[in-house]
Amino acid sequence: xxxxxxxxxxxxxxxxxxxxxxxxxxxxxxxxxxxxxxxxxxxxxxxxxxxxxxxxxxxxxxxxxxxxxxxxxxxxxxxxxxxxxxxxxxxxxxxxxxxxxxxxxxxxxxxxxxxxxxxxxxxxxxxxxxxxxxxxxxxxxxxxxxxxxxxxxxxxxxxxxxxxxxxxxxxxxxxxxxxxxxxxxxxxxxxxxxxxxxxxxxxxxxxxxxxxxxxxxxxxxxxxxxxxxxxxxxxxxxxxxxxxxxxxx
Amino acid sequence: xxxxxxxxxxxxxxxxxxxxxxxxxxxxxxxxxxxxxxxxxxxxxxxxxxxxxxxxxxxxxxxxxxxxxxxxxxxxxxxxxxxxxxxxxxxxxxxxxxxxxxxxxxxxxxxxxxxxxxxxxxxxxxxxxxxxxxxxxxxxxxxxxxxxxxxxxxxxxxxxxxxxxxxxxxxxxxxxxxxxxxxxxxxxxxxxxxxxxxxxxxxxxxxxxxxxxxxxxxxxxxxxxxxxxxxxxxxxxxxxxxxxxxxxxxxxxxxxxx
Numbered sequence: 001x002x003x004x005x006x007x008x009x010x011x012x013x014x015x016x017x018x019x020x021x022x023x024x025x026x027x028x029x030x031x032x033x034x035x036x037x038x039x040x041x042x043x044x045x046x047x048x049x050x051x052x053x054x055x056x057x058x059x060x061x062x063x064x065x066x067x068x069x070x071x072x073x074x075x076x077x078x079x080x081x082x083x084x085x086x087x088x089x090x091x092x093x094x095x096x097x098x099x100x101x102x103x104x105x106x107x108x109x110x111x112x113x114x115x116x117x118x119x120x121x122x123x124x125x126x127x128x129x130x131x132x133x134x135x136x137x138x139x140x141x142x143x144x145x146x147x148x149x150x151x152x153x154x155x156x157x158x159x160x161x162x163x164x165x166x167x168x169x170x171x172x173x174x175x176x177x178x179x180x181x182x183x184x185x186x187x188x189x190x191x192x193x194x195x196x197x198x199x200x201x202x203x204x205x206x207x208x209x210x211x212x213x214x215x216x217x218x219x220x221x222x223x224x225x226x227x228x229x230x231x232x233x234x235x236x237x238x239x240x241x242x243x244x245x246x247x248x249x
Numbered sequence: 250x251x252x253x254x255x256x257x258x259x260x261x262x263x264x265x266x267x268x269x270x271x272x273x274x275x276x277x278x279x280x281x282x283x284x285x286x287x288x289x290x291x292x293x294x295x296x297x298x299x300x301x302x303x304x305x306x307x308x309x310x311x312x313x314x315x316x317x318x319x320x321x322x323x324x325x326x327x328x329x330x331x332x333x334x335x336x337x338x339x340x341x342x343x344x345x346x347x348x349x350x351x352x353x354x355x356x357x358x359x360x361x362x363x364x365x366x367x368x369x370x371x372x373x374x375x376x377x378x379x380x381x382x383x384x385x386x387x388x389x390x391x392x393x394x395x396x397x398x399x400x401x402x403x404x405x406x407x408x409x410x411x412x413x414x415x416x417x418x419x420x421x422x423x424x425x426x427x428x429x430x431x432x433x434x435x436x437x438x439x440x441x442x443x444x445x446x447x448x449x450x451x452x453x454x455x456x457x458x459x460x461x462x463x464x465x466x467x468x469x470x471x472x473x474x475x476x477x478x479x480x481x482x483x484x485x486x487x488x489x490x491x492x493x494x495x496x497x498x499x500x501x502x503x504x505x506x507x
Contacts, residue, residue: 049425053353053425054349055357069346070349071348071349074352075345081341093326093329094330096325097322097326101317101318134417135418246356246360247414248364248397
């Protein structure tokens with residue numbers, strides 16, 4: 001039975017999962033939802049507990065065998081396990097640890113920063129009804145009211161700068177992909193960073209390896225296919241409230 | 250303890266992040282060299298440990314020449330790299346649920362527990378020391394985020410609204426755990442998994458730390474689950490490595506169900 005992937009514009013977590021599905025030639029039916037309008041909280045998308053409380057915020061939802069799943073890296077792992085295309089994770093346990101630890105860094109440090117900066121540049125108009133998570137609802141209210149903390153904005157720019165430095169260092173040995181072979185780490189890192197050169201240009205200045213890597217990821221057929229699903233000219237400018245910024249700093 | 254596996258684990262108490270790879274190693278039957286670091290004595294920021302993990306976070310694991318950090322990612326490595334019972338479900342949807350719960354606990358629920366834990370345990374434990382010595386210890390912390398956290402813990406400066414938000418999340422999280430454990434025997438699948446190991450490290454002392462929210466009457470499924478994990482030989486062996494009253498709180502699980 002075909003799975004259903006409810007996805008938004010190909011940016012952030014939706015881009016990761018769309019591209020992973022295409023890389024893996026997964027049997028999925030695509031269902032577009034307007035994440036930036038809060039459609040994930042409406043009647044069209046299953047309201048499973050793990051979807052409602054996903055700390056990724058407004059990400060895609062994959063429904064397989066009646067189970068509604070959320071969180072882009074783990075959806076990509078699921079697609080890697082069940083799809084037929086080339087592996088998206090290393091087989092060696094240590095290399096796999098490196099990939100999962102990298103993705104954890106992106107999830108915890110980069111994604112909240114990117115979502116915060118992206119949202120500040122283009123905040124949503126209204127808070128959708130039916131948000132089950134109180135802290136996600138608060139991020140919506142802050143965004144629609146234009147309440148963006150200058151300290152958090154500054155810290156988010158720092159986080160993006162550090163992420164680009166980390167990527168530039170990772171690519172220094174001449175490798176094409178972050179983990180050696182192409183992996184979920186490339187997708188997840190690209191998906192959150194694609195919109196950042198426009199918002200934090202200094203972070204990308206003098207980073208030729210990162211620039212070339214961004215272009216390589218963008219040129220992958222699966223990524224290009226995902227980007228072609230955009231209904232707007234610049235999907236990397238389309239944001240909805242994402243993961244919260246770590247409360248410990 | 251001498252290990253033929255070539256594994257050394259640098260850890261604090263069997264509790265939270267340190268306890269996760271400890272318990273996973275015990276469940277897999279992997280003998281390891283235990284290297285205890287006293288978090289309250291800032292052992293994790295001393296040069297000999299920073300040579301292993303420059304970030305100065307606990308735990309870290311070495312396996313031969315390999316160095317691993319990030320407790321949840323270490324657990325997945327331990328499960329994949331060694332023989333022994335599988336701690337990730339074979340079904341891909343169940344494996345997704347294990348990872349979902351681990352992230353939810355690591356990034357949403359555990360920081361709330363630890364904010365409360367640091368304010369009632371870690372802060373008071375170190376606050377009585379010489380302020381100049383403490384300041385020097387904090388200055389040695391490599392990660393700016395951790396320097397901020399230690400300063401807050403020592404000064405007791407978690408803002409009231411932050412503490413209230415943590416308490417709100419703890420109460421909600423207890424409800425979520427109870428509901429999930431009412432649906433299946435273990436947290437994320439029908440088999441004992443890394444999600445249970447992760448969850449136990451977060452929740453083992455719940456009936457002591459949050460007695461008004463978690464007890465045999467209000468959360469019978471959490472209590473069943475905690476007692477079942479505590480009954481496992483691996484858990485007993487793991488918590489025997491504890492040296493403080495914090496880890497000894499686990500004995501509350503020797504109580505009979507009410």
